[in-house]
Amino acid sequence: MNFSDSEIVASIMNDNGFEIIEDISLSDVIFINTCSIRDKAEQRVKNRLQEFKFLKKKKKDLIIGVIGCMAEKLNTKFFEYDCIDLVAGPDSYRDLPNLIKEAENRQKAINITLSKEETYSNIIPFRFNTNNVSAFISIMRGCKNFCTYCVVPYTRGRERSRDAESIINEAKNLFDEGYKEVTLLGQNVNSYRWRLKDEDINFANLIERVALVSPSLRVRFTTSNPKDISDELLYNIAKYDNICKSIHLPVQSGSNSVLKKMHRGYTREWYMDRIEAIKRIIPDCTISTDIITGFCGETEEDHKETLSLMNEVGYFYAYMFKYSERQGTIAYKLFENDVPEQIKKRRLQEIINLQQKLSFNSNLKDVNKVYKVLIDSASKRSDEYLSGRNSQNKVIVFPEKGYKIGDYADIKVIKCTSATLIGEVV
DSSP: OHHHHHHHHHHHHHHTTOOOOSOGGGOSEEEEEEOOSSHHHHHHHHHHHHHHHHHHHHOTTOEEEEEEHHHHHHGGGGGGSTTOOEEEOTTOGGGHHHHHHHHHTTOOEEEOOOOSSOOOTTOOOOOOOTTSSEEEEEOEEOOSOOOTTOOHHHHTOSOEEOOHHHHHHHHHHHHHTTOOEEEEEOTTGGGOEEEETTEEEEHHHHHHHHHTTOTTSEEEEEOOOTTTOOHHHHHHHHHOTTBOSEEEOOOBOSOHHHHHHHTOSOOHHHHHHHHHHHHHHOTTOEEEEEEEESOTTOOHHHHHHHHHHHHHHTOSEEEEEEOOOOTTSHHHHHSOOOSOHHHHHHHHHHHHHHHHHHHHHHHHTTTTOEEEEEEEEEOSSOTTEEEEEOTTOOEEEEEOTTOOTTOEEEEEEEEEOSSOEEEEEO
């Protein structure tokens, strides 16, 4: 989502006479787009600011701004860094040209106003991905769920959906420009709602309309909250070949007591019911997830329940983290961060080890199968090989054989690792 926001910011700046350059030493304005989801991300930003101090010393007129979630969270505290000239929250990007003018007059400029309406629906993002294969389309902003560990409702504001027609038109324009794949983005796409004339559009309706732009346009989405994913959506995914057969369904924990404390809005039983529905309605669908270990009060039994759920689902991929306490969240205010760091690390490693086995087992089932692969890059290890993804969002590497980035190729999987499928052109 930060990548999508960066494309919006770039478009706004480009429309106001600025251009994007690769050599940072030649910049007149530098923006640091930030995330507050985890402490590690914040620490990286603070370390980067130390580097920018040296740039500022060499170029006195250089304007440096912090934008995004961390800007919303820390606001004026960023001005404690002498090199920072402006601060802008996620809903203030349209105001960046004005903030720059203030900064040029040696004023500290800030706008962290959160909006109930802003979706940037009329802005055509500047596409950083120059291979013209895949693009992101933001369909909504903010969140209304208030999970106890999460800062998003406080840094990105309340949930609001974007005009459905603008989303469909953006997908059409991207396809006309030669893009082969779009990913619909939202903190919880399943709660998308828009009133279009006399019709209420939900996410299942929206993704169907985007799929109908062209059967040659692949459609992906992220992220889904398990409490809201519907059978209607699953049947639409199954109905259209160009809606990719891969669902990211964050579970966070396999323990009901932890899920309740996290305020996730579902139980283990509800989650597994949704998993069963996915496997029944879309048999060839892969499922990935997010897992947080070491949340406040998590016991060894809770941890084992997470491991057992992972085994039961058989995820092909997972984003795995140990709990990072975030100031301002409900958990920070109400719960004690009482799981020792060493226990968090050990539990996280057990989760990682298990997921590596699950990923390998998932990939092993694909050996000798043939997949339609959208080529999106050269292989990182050899220019003689290309890399792409199948509908199930698995990376497949195969010999170049005259294909190029942006092509589709039918690839037979001949072997695998836990992370990659290796194939040959059929």
